[in-house]
Amino acid sequence: xxxxxxxxxxxxxxxxxxxxxxxxxxxxxxxxxxxxxxxxxxxxxxxxxxxxxxxxxxxxxxxxxxxxxxxxxxxxxxxxxxxxxxxxxxxxxxxxxxxxxxxxxxxxxxxxxxxxxxxxxxxxxxxxxxxxxxxxxxxxxxxxxxxxxxxxxxxxxxxxxxxxxxxxxxxxxxxxxxxxxxxxxxxxxxxxxxxxxxxxxxxxxxxxxxxxxxxxxxxxxxxxxxxxxxxxxxxxxxxxxxxxxxxxxxxxxxxxxxxxxxxxxxxxxxxxxxxxxxxxxxxxxxxxxxxxxxxxxxxxxxxxxxxxxxxxxxxxxxxxxxxxxxxxxxxxxxxxxxxxxxxxxxxxxxxxxxxxxxxx
Numbered sequence: 001x002x003x004x005x006x007x008x009x010x011x012x013x014x015x016x017x018x019x020x021x022x023x024x025x026x027x028x029x030x031x032x033x034x035x036x037x038x039x040x041x042x043x044x045x046x047x048x049x050x051x052x053x054x055x056x057x058x059x060x061x062x063x064x065x066x067x068x069x070x071x072x073x074x075x076x077x078x079x080x081x082x083x084x085x086x087x088x089x090x091x092x093x094x095x096x097x098x099x100x101x102x103x104x105x106x107x108x109x110x111x112x113x114x115x116x117x118x119x120x121x122x123x124x125x126x127x128x129x130x131x132x133x134x135x136x137x138x139x140x141x142x143x144x145x146x147x148x149x150x151x152x153x154x155x156x157x158x159x160x161x162x163x164x165x166x167x168x169x170x171x172x173x174x175x176x177x178x179x180x181x182x183x184x185x186x187x188x189x190x191x192x193x194x195x196x197x198x199x200x201x202x203x204x205x206x207x208x209x210x211x212x213x214x215x216x217x218x219x220x221x222x223x224x225x226x227x228x229x230x231x232x233x234x235x236x237x238x239x240x241x242x243x244x245x246x247x248x249x250x251x252x253x254x255x256x257x258x259x260x261x262x263x264x265x266x267x268x269x270x271x272x273x274x275x276x277x278x279x280x281x282x283x284x285x286x287x288x289x290x291x292x293x294x295x296x297x298x299x300x301x302x303x304x305x306x307x308x309x310x311x312x313x314x315x316x317x318x319x320x321x322x323x324x325x326x327x328x329x330x331x332x333x334x335x336x337x338x339x340x341x342x343x344x345x346x347x348x349x350x351x352x353x354x355x356x357x358x359x360x
Contacts, residue, residue, distance in 0.1 A: 001019065001020050001021075001022060001037045001038050001039045001040060001041075002015055002018075002019050002020065002021045002022070002039070002040070002041045002042075002043070003021075003022050003023075003024060003029065003033070003034065003037065003039045003041075003042050003043070004021060004022070004023050004024075004043040005023075005024070005025070005026050005029065005043060005044050005045050005047075005048065005066070006023050006024060006025050006026075007026070007045050007268070007348075007349065008043055008045065008066045008268065008271065008272055008275065009265070009268050009269060009272055009295075010269065010272050010291055010292050010295060011043060011066070011272040011275055011276060011292075013291055014272070014276045014287060014288065014289055014291060014292065015276065015279060015287070017287075017288070018279075018283070018285060018287065019040075019041070022037060022039075025349065026044065026045060026047040026048050026349070029042070029044060029048050029054070030054070031053060031054050031055070031056065031057070031058065034054065034055070034058040034059075034060055035057060035058050038059050039058065039059060039060055040059050040060060040061055040062065041060070041061070041062040041063075041064070041279065041282075042060050042062070042063050042064070043063075043064045043065075043066060043275055044063065044064070044065050044066070044072075045065065045066055045067050046065065046067045046069055046071075046072050047072075047345070047348070048065075048072065049072050050063055050065075050072060050073040050074060050078070050085075051073075051074040051077060052074065052077050055077065055078075055081070055083065060083060061082065061083055061084065062083065062084045062085075062086075062279070062282050063078060063083060063084070063085045063086075064085070064086045064087070064088075064275045064278055064279065065085075065086075065087050065088065066088045066091070066268070066271035066272060066274070066275050067087065067088055067091070067092070067262075067271060068087065068088060068089050068090060068091060068092055068093070068127065068128075068262070069087070069182060069183070069214065070085070070087045070182075071182065071183045071184075071214065073085055073087075084282055086274075086275075086278040086282075088270065088271035088274040088275060089127060090126075090127035090128075090270075091267055091268075091270035091271040091273075091274055092262030092263070092264065092267030092268075092270070092271065093127040093128045093130075093131050093262075093267075093360070094131055094264075094266070094267065094356055094358065094360040095261065095262045095263065095264035095266065095267035095356060096128045096131075096132075096180070096212050096261045096262045096267075097128055097131035097132045097135055097358070097360075098135075098264070098316055098320065098356055098357060098358045099212060099237065099261035099262075099320070099322060100132050100135075100178055100210055100212060100235075100261070101132075101135045101136075101139065101312070101316065101358065102313060102316040102317060102320065102322050103208075103210055103235040103255055103322075104120070104136070104139070104141070104176060104208070104210075105139070105309055105312065105313040105316075106254070106255065106313065106323075107176070107208045107233055107235075107254075108309070109313070110233070110254065111206075111233075114140065114309065115136075115139040115140040115141045115309065116139075116140030116141070118141055118142070118175040118176060119141065119142040119143075119144060119162075119173060119174050119175050119176070120132075120133075120136045120141045120142070120143055120144065120174060120175070120176040120177075120178065121144040121145075121146065121165075121170035121171065121173070121174030121176065121177045121178070122136070122143065122144065122145050122146070122178055122179075122180065123146050123147070123167065123170065123177070123178070123179040123180065123181060123194070124146075124147055124179055124180035124181035124182075124213065125145050125147040125150055125155065125180075126147075126150075126180060126181075126182075128180040128212075128213075129145075129147070129180040130158075131360060132178060132180060133145065133158075133160075133161060134158070134160065135306070135358065137160040137161075138306040139306055139307075139309065139312070141176070142162045143160065143161050143162050144161075144162060144163050144164075144165055144169075144170050144173060144174055145157065145161055145163070145164050145165070145170075146164070146165060146166065146167050146170045147181075148188075148189050149188075149189050151164065167194075167199060167202075168199075168202050171199060171200070171202040171203045171204070172202050172203075172204065173204075174204065174207065175204060175207050175208065176207060176208045176210065177195075177203060177207060177208070177209050177210070178209075178210035178211075178212070179191075179194065179195065179210075179211065179212075179213050179217055179218070180212070180213050181194065181213055181214075181217060182213070182214070183213070183214035183216055183217060191214075191217050192216050192217065193216065193217070193218075193219045194217050194218070195209075195217065195218040195219065195222070195223065196219040196222050197219065197222040197225075200219075200222050200223065200226040201226075203226060203230065203232070204230075205230040205231055205232075206230065206231045206232070206233070207230075207232055207233070208232070208233045208234070208235065209223065209227075209232055209233070209234050209235070210234075210235040211223075211234075211235065211236045211237060211238050212235075212237045212238060212261040212262075213238060214238055215238040215239040215240040215241070215242060215259075216240050217238075218240075220239075220240050220246050220249050223249065224246075224248055224249055224252060227252050228252075233254060234249070234252055234253040234254065235253055235254065235255040235256075236249055236250065236253040236255070236256050236257075237255075237256075237257045237258075237259055237260065237261040238259050238261075239258075239259070242258075242259060242344065243258075243340075243341040243342075243344035243345045244337065244340065244341050244344075245258070245340065245344060247333045247340075250329065250330060250333055251330070251333060254326075255322065255323075255326045256326050256329055256330055257322070257325050257326055257329050258329055258344045258347045258348055259348060260325060260347070260348060260351055263348070263351050263354065264320065264354050264355065264356045265353040265354055265355055266296060266298070266355060266356040267356070269292055269295050269296050270296070272292050273289055273292045273293070273296070276289045276292065277289070298355055298356075301315050301316075301357045301358050301359065312358075315357045316357045316358070318357075319354060319355050319356065319357045320354050320355075320356075320357065321354060328347070329347065332344070332347075
C-alpha cells in the first residue's frame with residue numbers, strides 16, 4: 001500500500017500501476033491510518049511531521065517528501081529503523097527564485113531605482129541561492145554571497161559573483177538581503193535565528209529583507225524592531241510558528257504570503273517526478289513518468305527579457321499572482337488565532353495552479 005499526500009500532483013497516476021494507492025489530505029496521515037492500511041511507502045509534503053509518533057508499529061519502509069526541505073523528517077529515527085528517506089531537493093528552487101525576483105523588482109519600483117543601482121546579499125548558495133544569484137546578476141544587481149559550510153568545502157564561485165564575504169560584511173554592504181539556507185539547530189553553522197538582534201544590528205538602513213527559506217532562520221521580534229528602527233522593507237513568505245503567523249510582521253511586509261513561494265505547479269511537478277524516480281530506484285522497477293514530463297512542458301519567459309524590468313515583473317505576476325496572493329493573505333490578519341491557523345493551512349492546501357515564467 002502506497003499513501004500519497006493529495007498535494008503531490010500526478011504521482012498517484014504514475015504509481016498506481018505498481019501498487020494500491022491511497023490519496024489523502026496531510027491532516028489524515030496519522031499513525032492509525034498507516035497501521036490500519038499496512039502502508040509500506042509514504043509520500044508527504046513539509047506539513048507532515050514524520051517521526052516516531054507517526055511511524056511506530058507501522059510497516060512503512062520508505063518515506064519520500066516531495067519538498068526540498070527535510071526538517072519535518074526525523075531522519076535519525078528512520079535510519080535506526082531501516083526506513084529509507086528521500087527528498088525532492090531543488091525541485092522548487094526556480095519557483096522560489098522567481099518569487100524573489102518579482103519581490104526585488106517591486107521593491108525597485110517602490111523606491112524608484114533600477115536594479116543596477118543596488119547590491120544583493122545572498123545567504124546560502126545551494127539550489128535556490130544559485131538561481132537567485134544568477135537571476136539577480138541578469139537584472140543588473142551586484143551579487144554578494146555568504147555560505148560558510150560550502151566555503152569550507154571548497155566552494156567555487158561563478159564569474160558573475162562579485163564577492164564572497166562574511167555575514168557581517170554582507171549585511172553591512174547589501175541593499176537587499178535574502179536567505180536560502182536549510183533550518184538547522186546543530187553543527188558548526190546552525191541557522192536557527194541566524195538573523196537575530198545582534199546580526200540585524202549590522203544591516204543597512206532602508207534595505208530590503210526577503211524571507212523565503214524557513215521561518216525560524218529569522219528571529220521575528222528582532223526583524224520587526226529593526227524594520228521600525230531602520231526603515232527596512234520586508235518580504236515574508238515563511239513564519240516562525242506555521243500555521244500560526246505574526247500579524248504585525250505580515251502587516252509590515254509589503255509582500256506577505258503563507259509559505260507559497262515554492263508552490264508553483266512546475267515545482268510540484270518536479271517534486272512528483274523526483275519521487276517517482278526515487279520509488280523506481282528503491283523498488284528496482286521501471287516507472288513510466290511520461291505524464292509528468294508532458295505536464296512540465298510549458299511556456300516560459302526568454303532569458304533575453306531580463307533587461308526589460310517592467311515586462312519581466314508583469315509576466316511573473318500574471319502567471320504567479322503574487323500581488324493578489326499577498327492581498328488575500330493580509331485580509332486574514334484580523335481573524336482569531338485559531339481561524340488564522342486554519343486559513344493559513346487552507347490557503348496552502350487549496351493553492352491554485354500557478355505556472356513559472358522564468359526558465360531556469
